[in-house]
Amino acid sequence: MSDWIKVGKLSDIPRQGSRIINSDEGDIALFRTIDDEVFALRDECPHEKGPLSQGIIHGKNVTCPLHSWVISLEDGCALPPDEGCATHFPVKLEDKNVFLKY
Amino acid sequence: MIGNGMAGMRTIEELLKLAPDAYDITIFGAEPFGNYNRIMLSPVLAGEKTIDEIMINDLQWYKNNNITLHANKTVVEINRAEKKVIAEDGTFESYDRLLIATGSNPFMLPVPGGKLSGVIGFRDIHDVDTMLDSAKTKKKAVVIGAGLLGLEAANGLKLQGMDVTVVHIMDCLMERQLDKPAAKLLQSELESRGIKFLLDARTQEILGDDHVSRIRFADGAEIEADLVVMAVGIRPNFELAQKADLECDRGIVVSETMLSSDPSVYSVGECVQFEEHTYGLVAPLFDMAKVCASQLADIDHKHYVHTETSTKLKVSGVDLFSAGIINGNEATDDIIFQDPANGVYKKIILQDHKIVGVVLYGDTFDGSWYFELLREATDVSEMRSHLLFGQAHLGDSGHGGVNDAIAAMSDDAEICGCNGVTKGCVTKAIIEKGLQTLDEVRAHTKASASCGSCTGLVEQVLAHTLGADYSDSPSEKPVCKCTDYTHDDVRKAITEQKLTSLKALMNAMEWRTVDGCASCRPALNYYLIAAWPGKVEDDYRSRFINERIHANIQKDGTYSVIPRIWGGVTTADELRTIADVADKYEIPTVKITGGQRIDLLGVKKEDLPAVWGDLNKGGMISGHAYSKGLRTVKTCVGQEWCRFGTQKSMQMGIELEKMTWGSWTPAKFKIAVSGCPRNCAEATIKDFGVVAVDSGWELHIAGNGGIKVRVTDLLCKVKTEDEVREYCGAFMQVYREEAHYLERTAHWVERIGLPYVKQRIVEDSEGRKALNKRFLESQVYAQVDPWAERASEGVDAHEFVALTQINKQQ
Numbered sequence: 001m002s003d004w005i006k007v008g009k010l011s012d013i014p015r016q017g018s019r020i021i022n023s024d025e026g027d028i029a030l031f032r033t034i035d036d037e038v039f040a041l042r043d044e045c046p047h048e049k050g051p052l053s054q055g056i057i058h059g060k061n062v063t064c065p066l067h068s069w070v071i072s073l074e075d076g077c078a079l080p081p082d083e084g085c086a087t088h089f090p091v092k093l094e095d096k097n098v099f100l101k102y
Numbered sequence: 103m104i105g106n107g108m109a110g111m112r113t114i115e116e117l118l119k120l121a122p123d124a125y126d127i128t129i130f131g132a133e134p135f136g137n138y139n140r141i142m143l144s145p146v147l148a149g150e151k152t153i154d155e156i157m158i159n160d161l162q163w164y165k166n167n168n169i170t171l172h173a174n175k176t177v178v179e180i181n182r183a184e185k186k187v188i189a190e191d192g193t194f195e196s197y198d199r200l201l202i203a204t205g206s207n208p209f210m211l212p213v214p215g216g217k218l219s220g221v222i223g224f225r226d227i228h229d230v231d232t233m234l235d236s237a238k239t240k241k242k243a244v245v246i247g248a249g250l251l252g253l254e255a256a257n258g259l260k261l262q263g264m265d266v267t268v269v270h271i272m273d274c275l276m277e278r279q280l281d282k283p284a285a286k287l288l289q290s291e292l293e294s295r296g297i298k299f300l301l302d303a304r305t306q307e308i309l310g311d312d313h314v315s316r317i318r319f320a321d322g323a324e325i326e327a328d329l330v331v332m333a334v335g336i337r338p339n340f341e342l343a344q345k346a347d348l349e350c351d352r353g354i355v356v357s358e359t360m361l362s363s364d365p366s367v368y369s370v371g372e373c374v375q376f377e378e379h380t381y382g383l384v385a386p387l388f389d390m391a392k393v394c395a396s397q398l399a400d401i402d403h404k405h406y407v408h409t410e411t412s413t414k415l416k417v418s419g420v421d422l423f424s425a426g427i428i429n430g431n432e433a434t435d436d437i438i439f440q441d442p443a444n445g446v447y448k449k450i451i452l453q454d455h456k457i458v459g460v461v462l463y464g465d466t467f468d469g470s471w472y473f474e475l476l477r478e479a480t481d482v483s484e485m486r487s488h489l490l491f492g493q494a495h496l497g498d499s500g501h502g503g504v505n506d507a508i509a510a511m512s513d514d515a516e517i518c519g520c521n522g523v524t525k526g527c528v529t530k531a532i533i534e535k536g537l538q539t540l541d542e543v544r545a546h547t548k549a550s551a552s553c554g555s556c557t558g559l560v561e562q563v564l565a566h567t568l569g570a571d572y573s574d575s576p577s578e579k580p581v582c583k584c585t586d587y588t589h590d591d592v593r594k595a596i597t598e599q600k601l602t603s604l605k606a607l608m609n610a611m612e613w614r615t616v617d618g619c620a621s622c623r624p625a626l627n628y629y630l631i632a633a634w635p636g637k638v639e640d641d642y643r644s645r646f647i648n649e650r651i652h653a654n655i656q657k658d659g660t661y662s663v664i665p666r667i668w669g670g671v672t673t674a675d676e677l678r679t680i681a682d683v684a685d686k687y688e689i690p691t692v693k694i695t696g697g698q699r700i701d702l703l704g705v706k707k708e709d710l711p712a713v714w715g716d717l718n719k720g721g722m723i724s725g726h727a728y729s730k731g732l733r734t735v736k737t738c739v740g741q742e743w744c745r746f747g748t749q750k751s752m753q754m755g756i757e758l759e760k761m762t763w764g765s766w767t768p769a770k771f772k773i774a775v776s777g778c779p780r781n782c783a784e785a786t787i788k789d790f791g792v793v794a795v796d797s798g799w800e801l802h803i804a805g806n807g808g809i810k811v812r813v814t815d816l817l818c819k820v821k822t823e824d825e826v827r828e829y830c831g832a833f834m835q836v837y838r839e840e841a842h843y844l845e846r847t848a849h850w851v852e853r854i855g856l857p858y859v860k861q862r863i864v865e866d867s868e869g870r871k872a873l874n875k876r877f878l879e880s881q882v883y884a885q886v887d888p889w890a891e892r893a894s895e896g897v898d899a900h901e902f903v904a905l906t907q908i909n910k911q912q
Contacts, residue, residue, distance in 0.1 A: 017900075019900060019905040022908075024910055048657070054651070056620040056623060058617050058619045058620060058623060
């Protein structure tokens with residue numbers, strides 16, 4: 001059963017940046033947008049498994065550092081015409097603390 | 103909107119993209135169909151395509167987009183006072199904004215008999231149907247007019263089995279697009295297909311009882327005709343606008359915002375007159391559509407600018423291309439290639455070292471390249487002697503070896519080597535998905551989306567697949583989809599408006615996105631730091647990962663690390679340090695690079711600061727192998743050891759590297775120094791190449807050993823080592839200040855021309871000194887070892903450690 005887990009504070013993540021969370025099933029990338037929204041995706045591009053955490057974050061999207069696929073942070077899916085999705089994890093903010101459902 | 107043709111509908115499509123909910127849209131169309139690709143009527147007539155294949159939007163599309171289409175209803179009145187349009191059958195609609203896109207009508211010769219049955223124009227599906235029906239029962243067709251449309255009609259009718267004669271008032275075909283030699287070649291090709299020509303023939307009367315039977319000419323001669331197609335030209339269809347008292351001349355007069363004399367009435371397409379121009383080809387109409395949509399959507403307000411158009415003939419097997427002026431004059435030079443036996447003719451008309459006209463017959467493979475050079479007014483003096491042989495013969499920007507026409511390529515032929523895309527894939531995507539532009543092809547197929555070297559080829563496939571009238575994107579390309587401003591616009595705004603942050607820049611230039619995208623942010627960040635060195639904070643969130651992390655990301659997410667080895671000259675101690683690091687961090691691959699450095703591949707991200715720390719301790723700093731900046735200075739051993747060496751190239755190389763390391767430029771920048779003209783350091787394929795000669799140093803610029811090898815241009819020869827350094831700094835600075843982001847020196851110099859660089863660096867000695875001074879000033883801020891900051895000062899520590907560890911089983 002999945003639970004909300006506190007993974008850190010909002011200020012741990014640079015704005016327009018990301019942090020990695022290690023997990024028993026591979027890395028999870030935590031993103032913070034320019035508007036201070038936080039999203040979490042499996043740190044693997046659906047294309048060739050590039051580390052999305054290393055991409056440039058713009059709007060609610062991240063551009064993969066390997067081949068520039070653009071992935072929506074909201075659902076983990078590649079913007080058309082590319083196809084495929086990275087696993088998406090629900091995130092919530094409470095008192096500037098970041099919780100991840102895992 | 104009045105009119106359901108290509109220009110109007112393109113405007114609607116653009117508008118829906120920009121502001122889908124801004125308007126309730128109602129369209130009146132005189133034809134009973136959705137919207138179709140009128141320029142493809144010729145292939146329909148020729149039996150190469152069906153009507154279904156040329157439909158752009160079917161009736162369902164209008165429903166899906168909540169557009170009311172009054173098909174088959176001709177508008178007869180515009181009531182501007184009440185803001186209403188009224189159709190023949192009484193249907194009326196009111197409007198807030200009206201778009202008139204009534205196109206053009208074929209010009210019908212005002213001769214007796216012009217109204218007889220069997221005398222038609224060539225404009226719409228109805229005309230094509232009439233022609234196809236006639237071909238079933240009738241024999242003799244006469245086409246009046248040997249322009250583009252007339253010849254396409256003649257070819258189609260011939261293919262449908264009719265006996266076709268083309269009548270033309272001039273003494274050669276397509277006189278507005280072709281010169282005489284090309285026209286003659288075209289005529290004999292069409293004659294060999296069985297089409298007859300009557301030139302210098304003035305039509306006087308069309309004879310027949312109720313249906314046409316003969317044509318009589320001014321000289322009294324007559325020929326038989328069961329069908330007459332008039333293709334002598336088109337006239338803007340602006341009767342309706344004129345009746346409504348809108349300002350009209352040869353068309354509906356519009357401003358650069360596509361607005362008519364009434365501020366609620368816009369107009370686009372063949373019905374308009376912009377400045378002194380009226381239009382008959384599709385490319386400018388699509389430009390108008392973009393402008394009009396942006397005005398209607400009230401988003402970033404584009405302005406229309408008249409541009410040159412090119413012409414191709416849609417007759418299968420006839421390759422013909424023309425653009426610009428056709429016949430030279432005293433001020434022009436013509437370069438001509440003629441091979442009548444093979445049916446090839448090429449003419450390029452030059453004025454002031456620029457292409458002002460092109461006529462190609464038989465081999466049009468390079469048409470779009472010449473057209474680009476023409477539109478961009480590129481100085482072609484450097485390539486003049488090769489120009490006629492085409493782009494493939496220019497070592498620098500051609501696609502070496504691709505000489506065959508696209509048509510001859512098999513579907514399995516690889517177009518894009520980076521992404522493994524074949525010609526077949528590209529063609530299929532264009533047809534099935536209805537792609538029209540290079541960007542769309544890139545998005546759907548990935549062809550030319552990586553290194554870009556096959557861009558020309560993809561454009562050729564696009565042009566070939568779409569048939570004629572394909573026109574590539576405008577020469578002034580916007581930075582990215584977040585804006586319509588060009589790179590040069592942005593650079594200008596930064597200096598003129600003294601913008602010093604990304605946010606201020608995006609605000610001032612009305613960026614369409616909150617914080618840009620992965621294309622524009624790195625470019626804008628670069629332009630800011632290039633304009634205000636030391637004053638603007640480098641925004642690391644706008645840098646590609648390699649420049650953020652100061653190492654090169656590899657396919658598996660590990661990194662490669664390359665320490666700086668000045669001039670490629672190392673020591674046993676440095677090698678020992680590198681060996682120890684490789685052992686200590688279990689680095690799987692150690693490789694010598696093309697730039698004479700040592701690459702440690704497969705370093706884990708979390709190990710990077712420690713690896714750097716150990717390299718720092720051994721006296722080595724970042725080699726910047728990841729940066730858009732100075733990479734390496736490659737040297738040969740030179741006079742120090744070589745029996746042929748004329749100067750100390752190793753020492754020169756080390757000095758240049760000490761001067762230029764850490765600098766950032768629009769794209770990577772490589773230098774080499776060779777000690778004699780044997781050039782063992784391969785200096786003539788570098789961005790800045792120095793070749794020692796007995797009397798001093800030759801300075802070469804804008805070489806490139808990458809995707810397409812480009813040999814450098816010789817900038818000048820200098821005598822002293824001080825001069826080498828000064829010219830190098832000045833060249834890097836002018837490149838840094840003026841090139842577009844990601845534009846290598848090779849492409850930049852091709853764009854702006856070698857004479858410009860010579861003028862800035864060689865002829866203007868004060869300017870050169872000032873440039874070099876600015877270069878050295880900004881180096882003060884740039885020459886900070888990014889590895890040391892991270893290894894020992896904790897800069898960006900969050901990049902290298904995970905936030906936390908979580909597990910399913912807790």
